[in-house]
Each structure stands twice: as structure tokens, then as C-alpha cells.
């Protein structure tokens with residue numbers, strides 16, 4: 050099963066290569082890839098090509114999606130899995146794109162079993178075994194202030210792989226669940242205290258919403274502003290480095306940045 054899928058993927062990559070000009074143009078729209086080396090760019094390109102084949106990116110509320118927009122989304126979705134696998138996004142099929150923020154208007158059941166309609170405006174959502182939903186306007190705002198909506202929503206997808214969004218994706222062999230839990234719970238408690246005090250944090254205060262939002266927001270910052278995660282919560286940086294199998298800080302240093 051596994052090898053047949055791999056064989057089909059390799060065959061597809063040989064037969065349907067991505068247009069070079071389109072690839073270059075899309076990469077320019079994702080500045081965080083600036084420090085990627087050639088091997089990483091090659092893997093990212095293969096993953097994004099396969100992502101576009103295996104997932105369906107669908108337009109909602111009248112937005113027109115062109116190949117460049119689809120590729121920009123695919124590239125950012127594949128950054129977190131650069132050294133993992135496209136199979137980590139299995140079990141769901143669609144990415145739905147709205148022109149700007151949207152209100153899902155769906156019924157949700159809270160922890161007291163009370164059903165109400167979720168009518169808050171949202172920039173993005175990730176449903177367990179369901180679609181990822183994105184506001185294109187907020188996709189465009191990614192890269193500034195350490196935010197990245199696509200990485201945020203796909204971090205939720207990785208977190209939900211074990212069936213529950215709790216801020217802890219299934220860890221790799223060799224990683225210790227206790228080390229993860231200690232690093233994240235101490236950082237989360239500290240961050241919530243700082244937000245409660247009204248501190249002007251470099252990390253989006255939305256991260257204090259819940260442990261799963263903390264993981265998703267810290268994942269965005271890990272890729273966009275790795276130095277901030279490393280300075281503020283070095284143990285979280287180390288756990289994210291082990292989990293994503295990437296060291297964005299080393300990439301920034303190699304590129305001569307700070």
C-alpha cells in the first residue's frame with residue numbers, strides 16, 4: 050500500500066512537473082522560504098506539487114482562485130511537513146478559501162453540552178477529519194509580525210492526527226512526551242500570566258486561548274520568527290525543532306540574518 054502510493058507519487062512528479070516561472074513567483078510570495086537550501090526547496094516543490102494533486106483547494110463566497118494563489122497556499126501548507134510526510138495530512142480532502150474573514154454559522158456543543166451557533170468572524174479554521182478553511186486576505190497578511198495563517202491551521206491538522214486537538218501532536222520515536230509536556234505547560238502558564246497582566250507580547254496573545262492555540266501560534270512564530278521562540282521559550286523551541294525536524298534559527302543564521 051505504502052510503496053504503491055510512493056511509486057504513484059514519484060511517477061506523477063516525473064510526468065507533471067510544476068511550471069518553473071510559477072514556482073519562482075510563488076516562492077517570492079512566501080518570504081520564510083528565503084533561507085531554504087536547494088535540497089529543501091526541491092523537497093518543498095515536490096510536496097507542494099503532490100499537495101495540489103491530493104487535496105482540493107476550493108473557492109467560496111465568489112473568490113476566483115488562480116494557480117499562483119493555490120500554489121502559495123500549498124507551499125505554506127507543506128513547510129511544516131518538509132521533513133515529515135504528506136501522509137501526516139491524511140484523512141481529509143479539502144481546503145476552502147474565502148475572500149476575507151467568514152462566519153461559519155454552524156452549531157457547536159460546548160463542554161456543558163449546550164448547543165449554540167458559532168457566528169464569530171474567523172480568519173481560519175481546521176475541522177477534525179474535515180476541511181481547512183482560510184481567509185485569502187489573511188493568507189496575504191502572512192509573513193509580517195510573525196504570523197502565518199496557513200501554518201497555524203495546518204499545525205492544528207498535525208495536532209489532531211491522534212484524534213484530539215490538545216496542543217500535542219503524535220511525537221516521533223526518540224522524543225519524550227514528558228519533556229514536551231513540561232516545556233509546553235510551563236511556557237503556556239507563563240504566557241497566560243503575561244497576557245493577563247496586559248503585557249505587550251511579541252507572540253500573538255491569542256496563543257493564551259488554549260493549549261492547542263498555543264501550539265498552533267508557536268508553530269507560526271517558530272517558522273516566521275524563530276529567534277522569538279528561542280529567546281522567550283527555548284525549551285519549546287527545542288521541542289518544536291525535534292517535532293518538525295527543522296531548525297529555522299540555523300537557517301536564518303546561515304542566510305546572514307538575525
Ligand SMILES: [Zn+2]
Pocket residue numbers: 201205261262265
Ligand atoms: Zn487556531
